[in-house]
Amino acid sequence: MTDTAPPDDPTRTDPDRPAVLVPLAVLEGEPLPTGTPDLLANAHVVLSGYHVIPEQTAAEQARAQFGETAMAKLEAVAGALRDAGATVETRLVFTHDRETTIDRLIYEHDCLAVLVPNGTERVDSVLVALRGTVGVGRNTRLVAGLFAESDVAVTLYHALNDGETIADGEAFLTGVRSDLVERGMDPDDLEVVVEEAEAAVDAIAGRAESHDAVIMGETDPSVTTFVFGMPAEQVAERFLGPVLVVQRERPAE
Amino acid sequence: MAPPDGPRGPGSDGPSDAADLDAPDGLADAVDVDTGEGELERTIGLSGGLAIGIGTMIGAGIFVFPGLAAENAGPAASLSFAIGGVVALLVALPTSELATAMPRSGGGYFFISRGLGTAPGAVVGIGLWLGLVFASAFYLVGLGSYAGQVFLEAGIALPVDPAVPLGVAFGVGLTALSLLGTENTASLQNAIVAVLLVILTLFLSYGGLDALGVFGAERTPERFLPPGGMLPVLRTAALVFTSYLGFAQVATVAGDITEPSRNLPLAMVASVLVVGVFYVVTVLVATSAFGSARLGEFGETAMVEVARAFVGRPGAIAIVVAGLLATFSSANASILSASRAVYAVSRDDLVPEAASRINLRYGTPHVALGLAGGPIVVLAATGRVELLAEVASFLHLVMYGLICVALIRLRRARPDWYAPSFRCPAGFAVAGCGALASVALIAFMRPASIGIGVAVMVAAYGWYRHYATDVELEGRF
Known part of the structure; x- marks a missing residue:
């Protein structure tokens, strides 16, 4: 089993792997909850980093300042999921409205499920x-x-x-x-x-x-x-x- | 819809600080393409865009100007408002076309710097920041007048006119509120605009019917044109043009608007039409209730007295509440727009980068908000309503004129990146008239306003020569 599809491979999604969206408030220091890599080892994870910005701030402005940091953090999390066996796609979105963003990503990636990211010691x-x-x-x-x-x-x-x-x-x-x-x-x-x-x-x-x-x-x-x-x-x-x-x-x- | 394709992640895009401006993503529709540093969610729909436009504009035209305008031009002040509305429409159409070609935050500044080059861009960018600062200060004095009216209605006598001190206090408060991050300001804005439109529609329908003699003795209308003929009318048009400055604010949040090719033109044009009709009717109703001279004595809160004349104390209180909401929302929107203007010029290296820093804890651009709020409070303290309004209009009209010029230039030159999804009908004619009308309106302002406006532009150009001559913005994305 290949654990990481090359990013430029158009057939990157193994059809048997269920697509699961994992939302992550990446700049608020929200870590990937323990146990998540085990739970989703056989999934195609759509790792959706997001950062909610107040309305008085232009989304472009936040991206210019925090984009690189956020992307680096997101990639580190993606690495942990890949190590456990999942295939991972990352998306990073600066948004004024979290629900709109997650809803759109679920739709675009045709996700079967969304994870409410809480931790667990083991997955038995x-x-x-x-x-x-x-x-x-x-x-x-x-x-x-x-x-x-x-x-x-x-x-x-x-x-x-x-x-x-x-x-x-x-x-x-x-x-x-x-x-x-x-x-x-x-x-x-x-x-x-x-x-x-x-x-x-x-x-x-x-x-x-x-x-x-x-x-x-x-x-x-x-x-x-x-x-x-x-x-x-x-x-x-x-x-x-x-x-x-x-x-x-x-x-x- | 297929998932966006292509590689993602920092490793796939190479170094991406200046590079991301070169990506051909200016025409992105629903969501800007990820440039390796994340995507942007567009979250403001048509109703949000309309609320920004109407909410920014309606405060001034109805709740501050009728008394001042009627004093200068009599019932023909309604004609002044109509002239302003036509000028605003002539500019709104070209602005819509440019905004759909460049749906980015920054509005008029962005179009001019990309279409005409760095020097006009710098003058307009810095001018826009200060124009919004003047406009905000003007709205704050209006807000202070209505807050002072609350004391009057409550029967509390104050030793001094509280308008200016209260305006300053609101300026400090609003700036602080913006710094700390205000969630849900958009839904609040939508609600305020809806409440306002309901109150005004009721009030104007009643007042309009009354003016026509439905509810009692027909009032004798005074001579429509003032003694001086058209000159006072045009002077008043220049003064009250501040009431139309909001439509371009819709373009400053173009980067956040969904389906920009449809929603941007609709929001801009519709909001100008809506407020224009309200302004004209308001002045007609107000001048039917009182003579123009008497209205002028009432000053900024003349509408309260008009409502009192029609429906007594409840009407007066309704208009005080509406006036508070309207001037509050105008002031708030303008402070936020001013900070976005600072961000736009800072992003392009026309002012130091520090000006656009965002506070990670609150997520707000604290330096830019300070650069907006500080001078706003100082100017509000002067309390010179008419001067503040005219300087604000002057600086905006310069931008509007150049927006029209930019449209003509881009349509002639047809650069590859220029592919607007909305095309202004009769583009050259509309933009040509828009540019001429903008300049012509400036000519009718009082000398002091023109002097301050020119001084700001000269200073902005001087700053550009001093700081940013090596920045090249034309056609840069």
Whole structure:
């Protein structure tokens, strides 16, 4: 496996590697959280350094002064990710609005997921919270792409929606499980949990405590363009470990 | 949309401090191309651009000038405002074309230095900084007048006219606020402009209907033209032209505007049209409520008395609030623009690089803001409203005239890099008229204003000869 695609190679993205966007406030001294290189060893990382500037400052002005420093820091982080096995593309953006920038980059690089960059000591077990069948294929692509080659234990989790029975939930997750096995996951690494939960966010955050990382979807698909869906943000705040937020498919332009 | 291709990272672009200016990225559309030091996100949309234009302009024309203008020109002051609006439009169209060809921060200075060369660029760049300094000081005195009116409405008698001290205090406060980084100023600006437009529309509709005799006795209009004929009208046009200085501020943030080829021309032209209509109607309504001489006695806050005459105390209070918001937003926008003007000339080595340093902690250009805020406060302390306004207009009109000249020159020379996505209709004619009108308007100013304006230009040229003769800016990107 090549760990670094040459930058001028047009086929630099291995199609099996899920593209994951890692935002980094590069000039605020935000380091790459511990554990991130391990978590994303099999990913194609879009390392997005950004610097938010106040409105009274022209973006060009900030770039002229801080561009070189920021780029050097970003390259150092990219090196650490490459050493762990990831392929890495770097982007550096000076912006007045973080959300706009990250949203655009997700779109331009067709990222499957965005990392909420929290640290973790190790990556042995991962909780995958699944809402329902809509867009579940993107979750399985991400999970299989990241962990098929590793021995990370993956727990598939579904909190029952209104009117669903335990049997419905189990049937759903069993389908996801076999899809993952088809994509190369070891069946022994996969566990399935269905439960009834008052508030899905609380339940996921509670479950997450016995895992090292969480994978979950964006918020309600009817609410558009929020980068981190609210539930994912709440989980990340309570869990304090890395959360991969799976992005919805963007409508083609 | 495909992801931007090509290599990224410092290793791939080679040394990149001067080199990045040579990259052909002046025409970048949604996002400037990464030159090895990062990309720039464009975050100001059409509504943001309109808010900058309208928000900068509307403070003066409606809330400071009507009394002064009516005193000089009577009801024909509305004609003065209309003349100013036509001149502004003649300049806004060429400016739009240049801005879509060079969507960079720096506005008029950038176009002139790239289109006409370093010497005119230096005069305009330094002139723009000081022009904005004069404009800001003018707005601050207006803001102080409205803040003083608050005391009057509250029935608190003050021993001295508080306009100037309050204006100075606001100047210090606004500069400090900008230094410490104000998040969300744009959304605040949008909200202020929306509130203003609502208050003014209500007020002017009522006043307009009243003037036509709908609500009571028809008021006898006084003679439209003042005794002196057209001369006072043109003199007043030169005085109140300060009310139109904001449209070019949209171009100073061209580097941050999304879809510049569409949004820049729209924002500039529409904001001139909107404020122009408001100005003309305001003066007509004001002169229908009081005689011109009486309006003149009310001074900067004449509109408060007009509102009081129509709807009593609530109307007066609404206009005081609107006046505070409008002059505040004009002053704030101009201080920020002045600091951007300092940055633009510093980036091009026309003044020492230190002037554009950014404070990493707050992310703000503290030296440039100081160079803007310091002189603004000093000038506001003079309290000479009409002089401040005219000098500001003078320095801007010189720039506007040269913008028109730059358009003509670039259209003739057609350098490779000149590919505007918006083309000014009847470009040569419009730019020619715009240049002539700008110069003509200057001729109607009072001698003191012209003297100070010329002195600033001479000083700017002297600085260029002393400091920056070896800088070559024509066609540099």
